[in-house]
Amino acid sequence: MNHSALIQKIWNFCHTLRDDGVGYGDYLEQLTYLLFLKLAHEYAQEPYRRNTHIPQGHDWSSLTSKTGQPLEAHYLAILNRLGQEPGMLGAIFFKAQNKIQDPAKLSRLVQMIDAENWISLDADTKGDLYEGLLQKNAEDTKSGAGQYFTPRPLIQAIIECVRPEPLKTIADPACGTGGFFLGAYHWLTRSDHSLDKRQKEFLRHKTFYGNEIVLGARRLCLMNLFLHNIGDLDGEPTVERTDALIADPGRRFDYVLANPPFGKKSSMTITNEEGEEDRDALTYERQDFWETTSNKQLNFLQHIVTILKDTGRAAVVLPDNVLFEGGAGEKIRRKLLETCEVHTLLRLPTGIFYAQGVKANVLFFDARPKDGRVQTQGVWIYDLRTNQRFTLKTRPLKVEDLRDFIACYHPENRHERQATECFKYFGYDELIARDKASLDLFWLKDDSLDSLDDLPPPEVLAQEIIEHLEASLASFRDVAAGLVRP
Numbered sequence: 001m002n003h004s005a006l007i008q009k010i011w012n013f014c015h016t017l018r019d020d021g022v023g024y025g026d027y028l029e030q031l032t033y034l035l036f037l038k039l040a041h042e043y044a045q046e047p048y049r050r051n052t053h054i055p056q057g058h059d060w061s062s063l064t065s066k067t068g069q070p071l072e073a074h075y076l077a078i079l080n081r082l083g084q085e086p087g088m089l090g091a092i093f094f095k096a097q098n099k100i101q102d103p104a105k106l107s108r109l110v111q112m113i114d115a116e117n118w119i120s121l122d123a124d125t126k127g128d129l130y131e132g133l134l135q136k137n138a139e140d141t142k143s144g145a146g147q148y149f150t151p152r153p154l155i156q157a158i159i160e161c162v163r164p165e166p167l168k169t170i171a172d173p174a175c176g177t178g179g180f181f182l183g184a185y186h187w188l189t190r191s192d193h194s195l196d197k198r199q200k201e202f203l204r205h206k207t208f209y210g211n212e213i214v215l216g217a218r219r220l221c222l223m224n225l226f227l228h229n230i231g232d233l234d235g236e237p238t239v240e241r242t243d244a245l246i247a248d249p250g251r252r253f254d255y256v257l258a259n260p261p262f263g264k265k266s267s268m269t270i271t272n273e274e275g276e277e278d279r280d281a282l283t284y285e286r287q288d289f290w291e292t293t294s295n296k297q298l299n300f301l302q303h304i305v306t307i308l309k310d311t312g313r314a315a316v317v318l319p320d321n322v323l324f325e326g327g328a329g330e331k332i333r334r335k336l337l338e339t340c341e342v343h344t345l346l347r348l349p350t351g352i353f354y355a356q357g358v359k360a361n362v363l364f365f366d367a368r369p370k371d372g373r374v375q376t377q378g379v380w381i382y383d384l385r386t387n388q389r390f391t392l393k394t395r396p397l398k399v400e401d402l403r404d405f406i407a408c409y410h411p412e413n414r415h416e417r418q419a420t421e422c423f424k425y426f427g428y429d430e431l432i433a434r435d436k437a438s439l440d441l442f443w444l445k446d447d448s449l450d451s452l453d454d455l456p457p458p459e460v461l462a463q464e465i466i467e468h469l470e471a472s473l474a475s476f477r478d479v480a481a482g483l484v485r486p
């Protein structure tokens with residue numbers, strides 16, 4: 001079966017399950033479990049003969065020999081047993097549940113997966129299939145999975161600008177389903193660039209490190225990596241199910257590529273229930289942070305600075321409030337401009353994220369040794385928002401929409417950039433002289449303001465007002481906290 005036919009076959013069955021009340025997210029989880037068992041079975045055969053550490057009687061062969069109610073009962077027993085195993089095996093099956101209540105449909109899914117030799121498929125084929133399912137899951141707004149899914153064209157553009165090199169480490173402290181990892185993987189394994197044996201081994205075992213606190217997203221990330229031949233069945237996963245913000249991990253990385261979760265409050269409390277947090281309980285206390293704040297994005301930004309090597313490079317998706325908030329936000333921006341070389345800001349258009357009304361940016365900066373000097377000379381800002389209209393359905397963001405930004409970024413040598421109508425340079429002195437050292441800069445004329453008829457819909461304007469009020473309120477709270485803090 002060729003690549004297209006295989007994808008169509010799985011899509012068709014996905015629709016069948018959805019009609020039976022199984023959402024894409026639940027379907028993806030079951031596909032994750034079953035694919036893993038089938039791959040482990042294939043690796044245990046000739047010529048690989050790997051010890052996959054799957055207990056006898058709880059393997060793929062034991063599953064394919066049953067049908068009906070015995071199949072359903074045994075599948076549940078497998079999930080429970082494997083969730084107690086160590087390493088990636090236990091991480092994949094941690095708290096796994098069977099969401100396919102119809103034994104006949106479970107049997108069909110097992111038969112479909114059993115009919116394929118998955119190892120014989122190349123990594124791109126397996127990965128493209130899984131990425132397609134992940135995107136479809138993100139589009140299912142009821143599942144809420146879109147918050148863990150960064151648009152793949154945006155990831156590709158960021159990777160083409162940063163250009164990760166072999167034998168370098170890449171971290172994402174909020175990795176979701178692993179989009180940045182896979183984007184970097186595709187860049188490092190592109191057809192016009194061959195890796196030697198040492199580089200391949202490093203890519204497979206020592207390149208990617210992440211955190212994902214949501215159990216289901218981490219599970220999907222691990223399987224996504226595994227389908228791209230990253231990691232081993234019996235090895236320890238390098239994506240941890242811990243809140244990255246709780247403490248300095250101690251390790252430093254060459255690159256940090258991230259789209260941290262949007263939201264105001266954070267908490268150190270992690271419940272045993274999947275994806276649940278007590279979001280208003282505590283703020284993070286990190287001695288290595290410049291400022292204590294309850295703003296999650298500001299905390300992630302400080303954390304990313306902490307985990308970069310002195311020669312490290314970062315590209316981070318951040319909401320607008322990080323650019324203009326006062327209080328802790330202003331102090332953090334000034335420290336970032338002083339201690340890191342902040343060189344590029346991409347203003348993103350609205351309508352490209354599955355979360356509605358998000359206004360975001362990509363901030364590119366490089367770490368520098370602490371020598372007491374101001375590291376930022378100036379910031380180049382590219383405006384991809386003014387007069388741009390994107391929607392998820394009718395006009396989704398494509399890589400072609402970002403080609404001009406990539407050209408302006410000039411990844412071959414960013415010190416040879418040229419200003420354009422959309423790409424403008426602002427010196428350090430000019431930036432810090434702005435009110436609150438705001439990086440919220442625009443200069444293009446917004447054509448929609450020429451006529452009242454072209455104004456955004458009332459609900460959009462209302463949402464913008466709410467966002468600015470919330471940002472201002474958070475700033476006041478930070479200031480008030482500083483006044484009462486001993």
